[in-house]
Amino acid sequence: xxxxxxxxxxxxxxxxxxxxxxxxxxxxxxxxxxxxxxxxxxxxxxxxxxxxxxxxxxxxxxxxxxxxxxxxxxxxxxxxxxxxxxxxxxxxxxxxxxxxxxxxxxxxxxxxxxxxxxxxxxxxxxxxxxxxxxxxxxxxxxxxxxxxxxxxxxxxxxxxxxxxxxxxxxxxxxxxxxxxxxxxxxxxxxxxxxxxxxxxxxxxxxxxxx
Amino acid sequence: xxxxxxxxxxxxxxxxxxxxxxxxxxxxxxxxxxxxxxxxxxxxxxxxxxxxxxxxxxxxxxxxxxxxxxxxxxxxxxxxxxxxxxxxxxxxxxxxxxxxxxxxxxxxxxxxxxxxxxxxxxxxxxxxxxxxxxxxxxxxxxxxxxxxxxxxxxxxxxxxxxxxxxxxxxxxxxxxxxxxxxxxxxxxxxxxxxxxxxxxxxxxxxxxxxxxxxxxxxx
Numbered sequence: 364x365x366x367x368x369x370x371x372x373x374x375x376x377x378x379x380x381x382x383x384x385x386x387x388x389x390x391x392x393x394x395x396x397x398x399x400x401x402x403x404x405x406x407x408x409x410x411x412x413x414x415x416x417x418x419x420x421x422x423x424x425x426x427x428x429x430x431x432x433x434x435x436x437x438x439x440x441x442x443x444x445x446x447x448x449x450x451x452x453x454x455x456x457x458x459x460x461x462x463x464x465x466x467x468x469x470x471x472x473x474x475x476x477x478x479x480x481x482x483x484x485x486x487x488x489x490x491x492x493x494x495x496x497x498x499x500x501x502x503x504x505x506x507x508x509x510x511x512x513x514x515x516x517x518x519x520x521x522x523x524x525x526x527x528x529x530x531x532x533x534x535x536x537x538x539x540x541x542x543x544x545x546x547x548x549x550x551x552x553x554x555x556x557x558x559x560x561x562x563x564x565x566x567x568x569x570x571x572x573x
Numbered sequence: 574x575x576x577x578x579x580x581x582x583x584x585x586x587x588x589x590x591x592x593x594x595x596x597x598x599x600x601x602x603x604x605x606x607x608x609x610x611x612x613x614x615x616x617x618x619x620x621x622x623x624x625x626x627x628x629x630x631x632x633x634x635x636x637x638x639x640x641x642x643x644x645x646x647x648x649x650x651x652x653x654x655x656x657x658x659x660x661x662x663x664x665x666x667x668x669x670x671x672x673x674x675x676x677x678x679x680x681x682x683x684x685x686x687x688x689x690x691x692x693x694x695x696x697x698x699x700x701x702x703x704x705x706x707x708x709x710x711x712x713x714x715x716x717x718x719x720x721x722x723x724x725x726x727x728x729x730x731x732x733x734x735x736x737x738x739x740x741x742x743x744x745x746x747x748x749x750x751x752x753x754x755x756x757x758x759x760x761x762x763x764x765x766x767x768x769x770x771x772x773x774x775x776x777x778x779x780x781x782x783x784x785x786x787x788x789x790x791x792x
Binding site: 382383384385386387388389390391392393395396397398399400402403404405406407408410411412416451452453454455456457474475476477485486488489490492493494495496497498499500501502503504505506507510511517518519520521522523524525526527528529530557562 | 578579580581582583584586587588589590591592595597598599600601602604605606607608609611612613616617625628629637641643646650658659663664667668669673674676679680681682684685686688689690691692693694695696723724725727739742743745759761763766769770773775777778779780781782783784785
């Protein structure tokens with residue numbers, strides 16, 4: 364029932380408001396003390412909410428699918444290769460790209476916190492930072508894939524990369540069949556965030572409207 | 574430290590729950606919490622390893638009971654209080670009660686893009702030869718420091734193989750506690766699923782961690 368549902372939301376909202384007030388107070392204390400400039404906070408938020416996100420990584424993958432020389436550079440030394448497209452910096456200082464094949468599926472996790480390649484994927488989703496994923500990925504990655512609604516062939520090897528230092532891993536998913544002759548822009552539409560973490564596959568051509 | 578943050582292989586957390594069309598932030602305060610945390614590192618002068626330790630070093634029930642950005646906030650409040658940039662009574666009152674401490678530099682709007690682009694590279698000059706070579710068999714040490722470390726518990730005591738040498742990098746175990754960068758060789762070490770998880774072996778599973786040289790011994 365709608366009203367009942369609404370009550371639950373209201374309850375959640377009240378709990379959030381407590382943290383909301385705490386953060387507002389913190390921002391005003393720090394601003395008053397001259398430690399932060401609220402305008403800088405606005406730029407940071409704008410950057411990660413609308414500029415830096417998985418569309419960046421999708422462009423890297425689409426280029427790797429269409430340009431064999433770029434693919435070779437990406438797989439041998441990813442940081443400068445990704446830099447060619449203009450993506451670099453914080454939480455992507457040392458990137459390693461790993462490629463999925465019919466024999467090997469790669470999956471990325473950070474069991475100790477939430478390490479994630481920000482310049483190509485943006486900020487991590489909640490599930491990536493959550494206890495279930497951090498606990499399960501290194502022990503039962505096939506079970507994780509089931510949670511995401513798909514299964515790999517039983518004969519495919521799985522390699523899970525636990526980002527325990529400052530190397531950031533980035534998965535190059537397999538290019539879907541039936542995309543011969545597609546442009547980089549068209550291909551980028553098939554590349555999902557999850558496919559670059561290894562908890563998903565690139566979309567099939569029939570999953571997008573061309 | 575052997576804290577609640579070290580989750581690899583832990584049971585009982587249930588399935589992963591992806592959220593379709595997930596927004597970048599789930600509440601307005603999360604936006605500000607992220608931005609304040611990123612901005613405060615400049616006047617605060619702490620490094621990423623100190624930040625991680627400030628977040629993870631708390632009672633397990635507290636760590637697990639907080640949302641991700643709430644953990645960030647708790648870590649930030651601790652880092653600021655340790656440096657007397659903010660005092661507990663100010664956080665309780667929600668307003669400034671003491672004069673500001675002098676800080677070297679603050680983040681301005683114009684400074685954001687250069688700061689993000691610069692990032693914080695951790696690779697350093699190679700001042701000595703690496704102890705291990707690709708292909709070497711190594712054992713992750715059995716160690717339980719009460720301080721910050723990046724060797725997860727689930728690999729400790731297990732034998733793996735050096736798969737890649739990543740150069741010399743800032744050593745978090747030292748840097749988190751203000752003892753300097755003390756750069757160490759960093760290796761990608763692979764472990765088979767059967768080696769790590771005897772009770773639930775997946776013969777086609779391989780797990781890699783990035784391990785600093787002091788975490789490893791020849792096997």
